[in-house]
Amino acid sequence: MPRSQETLEKCLSEVLDGKNQAAKKYNIPKGTLMNKIHGRHIKTHGGQTVFMKGEEEDFVEGLITCAKWEFPLNTLDLRLSAKAYLDRIGKSSRFKNNFPGYDWAKSFLVRHKYNLSDRLSNIIKRSRAAVDAEMLSSFSEELTKTLEGVKPEAIFNYDESNLSDDPGKKKLIFRRGVKYPDNVINFTKSAVTIMLCVSANGDILPPYVVYKAANLWNS
Structure with a gap:
């Protein structure tokens, strides 16, 4: 809550509790307090x-x-x-x-x-x-x-992950x-696919990579 709003709330609370010097204490016009108490001209702080x-x-x-x-x-x-x-x-x-x-x-x-x-x-x-x-x-x-x-050791889980070249x-x-x-x-866009396979006892097979290309550079 902004500080000015917090101060206003404190002042209103004290006024409602019968503390007549609250407006002077917080330097808030009595007209503003009366408008707030009676629900008149209530707007949010800043631009509307x-x-x-x-x-x-x-x-x-x-x-x-x-x-x-x-x-x-x-x-x-x-x-x-x-x-x-x-x-x-x-x-x-x-x-x-x-x-x-x-x-x-x-x-x-x-x-x-x-x-x-x-x-x-x-x-x-x-x-x-x-x-x-x-x-x-x-x-x-x-x-x-x-x-x-x-x-x-006879149970293998296989999954793939796509690395998209243009995810959009x-x-x-x-x-x-x-x-x-x-x-x-x-x-979906084209992607490089990485496939992994792991057994239930933790053995990992070498990853397999699929490229969208007929020929690849040796590098």
């Missing part, structure tokens, strides 16, 4: 926002919902949504052509930093995004039955604290 608090909260909810539906938006989408809303309700704003600038979008994210964050997204294909908890649980149960009685990552807006900021698309 174009949208009301409830309108901004609706934007926040919309951004979180879009990310939840695997269609996260970026700051340009947020600005376009704000313009569309202003045009639809017929409200004239201080923005040129009702189109907020980049600075407004950044300030919006700062105001709602406890609910939103713009992060680099992980690009994954829709087929991978479709895997849910039920599918993983079913796979785990079947794997347990299949491996029953098999020695650890961009900052998108997600709910604050989301663990995997994924951007689900139907295509």
Whole structure:
């Protein structure tokens, strides 16, 4: 809480407790205190926002919902949504052509930093995004039955990791604290694939690297 707001809150608390010298003590006009007590002319400190608090909260909810539906938006989408809303309700704003600038979008994210964050997204294909908890649980149960009685040195796990040459990552807006900021698309860029295979008792096979090329330099 800003210091001026904190001082005002202390002064109001003392006034409500019957301490008549509070206004003089904190050097706050009595008219300001009366307005606060009776709910008149209440505004936030600093410049006033174009949208009301409830309108901004609706934007926040919309951004979180879009990310939840695997269609996260970026700051340009947020600005376009704000313009569309202003045009639809017929409200004239201080923005040129009702189109907020980049600075407004950044300030919006700062105001709602406890609910939103713009992060680099992980690009994954829709087929991978479709895997849910039920599918993983079913796979785990079947794997347990299949491996029953098999020695650890005979059990190998194989996995791959892609190093993309052009990941095409961009900052998108997600709910604050989301663990995997994924951007689900139907295509991915080319990548170098590194494949690893490890047995259950810790033996590691040499890694295998797959390049997107017919011929490679010896180096």
